Amino acid sequence: MVLGALLDLGLPLEGLRAALGSLAIDHGTIAARKVLRAGIAATKFALVEPESPVPSPQSPIPAVDAHARAHAHGHAHPHPHRNDQVHPSDAAGHHSLREIADSIDRSALSAAGRRRAKDLFERLAEAEAAVHAIPVDQVHLHEVGAVDSIVDIVGAVYGLEWLGATRIVSSPLNVGSGTVRCAHGILPVPAPATTRLLTGVPIYARGVPTELTTPTGALVVTAYAESFGGMPAMRVTQVGYGAGDKDFADHPNVLRLMVGDEAGNGAIERIVSIECEIDDMNPQLFGPLMDRLYGAGALDVYYAAVQMKKNRPGTLVTVLATPDRRDALCGVLFADTTTIGVRYVEMDRERLQREVRSIATPVGPIRVKVATRDGRIMNASPEFEDCARAAAASGLPIKDVQAIATKAWLERDRAAE
Numbered sequence: 001m002v003l004g005a006l007l008d009l010g011l012p013l014e015g016l017r018a019a020l021g022s023l024a025i026d027h028g029t030i031a032a033r034k035v036l037r038a039g040i041a042a043t044k045f046a047l048v049e050p051e052s053p054v055p056s057p058q059s060p061i062p063a064v065d066a067h068a069r070a071h072a073h074g075h076a077h078p079h080p081h082r083n084d085q086v087h088p089s090d091a092a093g094h095h096s097l098r099e100i101a102d103s104i105d106r107s108a109l110s111a112a113g114r115r116r117a118k119d120l121f122e123r124l125a126e127a128e129a130a131v132h133a134i135p136v137d138q139v140h141l142h143e144v145g146a147v148d149s150i151v152d153i154v155g156a157v158y159g160l161e162w163l164g165a166t167r168i169v170s171s172p173l174n175v176g177s178g179t180v181r182c183a184h185g186i187l188p189v190p191a192p193a194t195t196r197l198l199t200g201v202p203i204y205a206r207g208v209p210t211e212l213t214t215p216t217g218a219l220v221v222t223a224y225a226e227s228f229g230g231m232p233a234m235r236v237t238q239v240g241y242g243a244g245d246k247d248f249a250d251h252p253n254v255l256r257l258m259v260g261d262e263a264g265n266g267a268i269e270r271i272v273s274i275e276c277e278i279d280d281m282n283p284q285l286f287g288p289l290m291d292r293l294y295g296a297g298a299l300d301v302y303y304a305a306v307q308m309k310k311n312r313p314g315t316l317v318t319v320l321a322t323p324d325r326r327d328a329l330c331g332v333l334f335a336d337t338t339t340i341g342v343r344y345v346e347m348d349r350e351r352l353q354r355e356v357r358s359i360a361t362p363v364g365p366i367r368v369k370v371a372t373r374d375g376r377i378m379n380a381s382p383e384f385e386d387c388a389r390a391a392a393a394s395g396l397p398i399k400d401v402q403a404i405a406t407k408a409w410l411e412r413d414r415a416a417e
Contacts, residue, residue, distance in 0.1 A: 001045075001255040002220055003152065004242025006159035007032045008043040009257060019158040020151055022108035025095065027147045030155075035243050038252035042241035045155075047148050097125055097139070100150060109158060116223070117157045124219050127196040149216055156220045165259070169232055169270070170225035172202035176212030194218045202228050202346075207251045227270035227323065229346050234260040268350045271299065272323045274330060276339040277306055279314030286315065289336050296332050297325035352378055361408040363390040363401055368409050380409055 007013060013032055020027060029048040034041055095103070104117045122136075129136045160168075175190040175198070182191065189211045190198065197218040237260045244253040262268050286303060293301045300320040308314040317337070319329050323346055330342055352371035359368055366386040371379040382405035384398075390405075391398040 001217065001242040001244050002156045003045040003159060004032065004043040005240040005255050005257040006156075006163065006242070007045060008240035008242060009163070009238050009259065010240075011159050011162055015162070016155055016158060019108050020155060022106070023103040023150070023154060024106065025103055025147065025150060027151050030151065037243050037247050037254050038250060040241060040252040040254050042243035042252075042254045044243040047151050095146075095150065097121060103150075104154065107154070109154070110161060113157050113161050117154050120153050120157070120219055120223055123197070123223070124193070124215065127193045127215070127219075130196055131192040152216050153220065160224060163259070167226060167262070168224045169227050169229070170221055171230075172204055172228055173198065173218070173221065174206055174212050175203050176207070176210050177205040178209035178211070180211045190218075191215060197222055208248050210246070212253075229270055230348065231258075232262070232268050232348050233350060234258075234262055236260040268348055270323055270346060271320055271349050272326045272344050272346050274319040274321070274326065274333070274342055274344045275316065276333055276337070276342045277308055277314050277316050278337055278339055279308045279312045281315075281338045285336070289317075289332075292332050292336055293319055293329060296328045297321055298329060356383070359405070359408050359412055361390075361404050363394045363396065363404055366390060366401075366405045366408075368405065380406075382406060382409070 003011075003016070007016070013030070017030060020030065027047065031046045031048055032043055033046075035044045036042075100121055101118050104114050107114065107117075109117060125136050125139045129139045132139075175194065178189050179186050180189050180191055181187075189205075189209075190203070190213060191211070193215040194213055197215060198213070201218075201222055203213075236258050239259070240257045242255040242257070244255070246253050290301050290303075298319050298321050302318050304316040304318070306314050306316045317333070317339075319333070321329055326344060330344070333339055333342055352373050354369060354371050356367050356369055358365050367383040369379075369381050369383060370377060382402055384402075387398050387401045387405060390396075391401045394401070396404075
């Protein structure tokens, strides 16, 4: 589905063929054609076995149950083996991790792409090793080492490198529900390896009771997405749809890739807001608490007076941070305050582009923080510390120095125009 969406966006099929051919692995033939999934037109990427006829681009691809195939797509089947034992590829097209790494090293991928592809296979092996409680070097990946998974992973690396996106974000992932049949029998959805790969990622289950996120899909998305959540502010320039094998009556089985420019040309990033109310703590502790929170990685901390239950005055503590700092900051709140619970929610924020410029004034040089959006200056503010220092040296009130610096900035701005 990732490759289908990239092809829908314009990824050249011949370029993909060349990249996969450079692996020197007999992967048969790749093809792509338009299909409908619950009324949505999408591109279906297909890997055709060497002995199978290649359908024409006009031929429809029948919707099939992906797990009815001989090898469930992206489900690993580990077998313990001696560390010095090398598994050659077998008649079913399985390849050992060592063979896969060697193939990637001699491929036409860029140096960064080769590193990324090998890291993906190693991460998949680590997930399987953790699920089955065996060392990584004893994992022999059957289905993951099968040709279709190699094509999916290496092809995704090549395609996303072709896309050249500077930032990739994802919605929360719909993993589906029910059960799935794989090499180990019937397992719950999401499959154990998928669950392992999605640790720390927001997921949900909605729609038909079937698997909607495979281990391979989870591997690729979590490796490239820097954040998960709502749609970021952006100007959409392209949309691509990649079709899955199954076709549901009222659920379009497609992956949508939306390409665009970040709105406002500013810094858009994912943050988390953490809150709690406190009405039974010594007020003297709020000062050290703020220092501890900043020390633990908070971007901003502020307090607000609130009226709480039983008509008690209290303090609302709000902490803003990057999502990866949430656990550490919650730990500080639980350890250094009397709260017994916190709330948190992730959100996007946009920051104006900022730079600091130094201007000459009658009281000496003063730095001005300049904020811009789409190249237009939105705010310009003299640095308070510089104004305070100049005020102390000149004997003028700080507010007068601020006015002098602002006047110097405006006159410099008009002169530049």
